[in-house]
Amino acid sequence: MKSKAKPTRPVEIVTDETQHVPRCPQCREPIAVQATVERFNEPYKWEFWGRPSERWIKCQGNQGGHNYVHFVTLVNGAASHRLAWVVAPRKTPYEQMELMP
Numbered sequence: 186m187k188s189k190a191k192p193t194r195p196v197e198i199v200t201d202e203t204q205h206v207p208r209c210p211q212c213r214e215p216i217a218v219q220a221t222v223e224r225f226n227e228p229y230k231w232e233f234w235g236r237p238s239e240r241w242i243k244c245q246g247n248q249g250g251h252n253y254v255h256f257v258t259l260v261n262g263a264a265s266h267r268l269a270w271v272v273a274p275r276k277t278p279y280e281q282m283e284l285m286p
């Protein structure tokens with residue numbers, strides 16, 4: 186007796202792993218690289234920002250009190266989606282000055 190095994194269809198299993206793919210909170214685009222910055226385009230010439238002529242902002246918003254900028258930059262001609270979390274710099278107290286001689 187031959188048993189004709191049906192080809193198993195791939196089943197998409199949704200696990201918690203999928204939650205770990207960073208996505209833009211607004212447009213749900215998968216994000217390749219994300220970083221926390223103090224200001225957009227700073228530090229200037231950082232690789233993360235790509236080149237100004239090959240970069241455009243896709244969306245901006247606020248989630249959990251943090252402003253973010255979703256931008257696209259070209260890496261070797263391919264679009265790379267990146268997310269910059271703009272966090273205001275902490276005001277440093279006078280501690281640092283006191284440490285100076």
Ligand SMILES: [Zn+2]
Nearest residue numbers: 209212244255
């Ligand atoms: Zn977006």
